[in-house]
Amino acid sequence: MTTSFHIGDVVCAIIECDGKFLIARRPKGKHLARKWEFPGGKVEAGESEAEALERELLEELDVRVEIVERLTPVEHSYPDRSLRLIAYRCRIAAGVPDAGEHEELRWIGIDKASEYDFPEADLPILAEYRMKIVAATGDPQKTV
Numbered sequence: 001m002t003t004s005f006h007i008g009d010v011v012c013a014i015i016e017c018d019g020k021f022l023i024a025r026r027p028k029g030k031h032l033a034r035k036w037e038f039p040g041g042k043v044e045a046g047e048s049e050a051e052a053l054e055r056e057l058l059e060e061l062d063v064r065v066e067i068v069e070r071l072t073p074v075e076h077s078y079p080d081r082s083l084r085l086i087a088y089r090c091r092i093a094a095g096v097p098d099a100g101e102h103e104e105l106r107w108i109g110i111d112k113a114s115e116y117d118f119p120e121a122d123l124p125i126l127a128e129y130r131m132k133i134v135a136a137t138g139d140p141q142k143t144v
Ligand SMILES: Nc1nc2c([nH]c(=O)n2[C@@H]2O[C@H](COP(=O)(O)OP(=O)(O)OP(=O)(O)O)[C@@H](O)[C@H]2O)c(=O)[nH]1
Pocket: 010, 011, 012, 030, 031, 032, 036, 037, 038, 039, 040, 041, 042, 043, 083, 085, 119, 120, 121, 122
């Protein structure tokens, strides 16, 4: 039997630009290798969510962002670990995203999200995000 441990809070960013948002492909060898995700990572002890997001986005993409909105946290258990995933809608304040450790970066519209293999924990986040976009624009193909 595998034991599942709680890794704690993970923050991630839905970075919006020109009607699209940024997704990143996890590299081989990591948990959920080759899945598409939102850039981010674990909140370290003593850090706020916003501080963790700022640190992770600088480390991973070399960008600074401004936060637009916090989405509903998602508790999820994978076979080997559980976590709480907290997504923030953001805009770039400085820099151009650099793939760094990620295999690839891609800007997509919400209407294309179903074509990408996301981790299970991201699915409720994508659903909430899509509802917000539709409520704001009346159009599932646009971001605001
Ligand atoms: N960054 C990120 N992690 C996610 C997402 N969805 C999801 O289940 N996770 C999981 O959250 C956990 C933490 O992510 P991470 O591996 O990027 O965090 P990290 O950089 O702090 O960890 P590391 O130092 O072990 O590499 C991983 O188990 C990852 O699979 C997502 O959209 N973005």
